Amino acid sequence: MTKDISFLLILMVITPLLITQSRALPCTEIMTGLTPCITYIINGGIVPIKCCINAKKVLLAPNTKATRQQTCICLQSIVSSSRGMTIANVAQIPPKCGFKAPFKISMHIDCKKVE
DSSP, X not given: OHHHHHHHHHHHHHHHHHOOSSSOOOHHHXXXXXGGGHHHHHHOSSOOHHHHHXXXXXXXXXXXXXXXXXXXXXXXHHHHHSTTOOHHHHHHHHHHHTOOOSSXXXXXXXXXXXX
């Protein structure tokens, strides 16, 4: 519960920095969409169906290069700002949920190079 609250507070602080002008989802919407995934992102295991549904919407919403880059930046910021979350678990959500992310989910990529 404390981790969930910390996660939400961190996102509230970084969100204004991450909102873009195009059709990208604001980071707050990404965070809200991934809320059902928090337990999985922290602990791994079985991905909840609600997580799959929401993650698919969040990750497939970016339909331009700029919006995919913004989503990438947001995901990296969320994970790096939150204790216990791992990008590896975030990256496993699409394949475990049966869809392909439009970009590689990793802390080791430069989001500005995402196509």
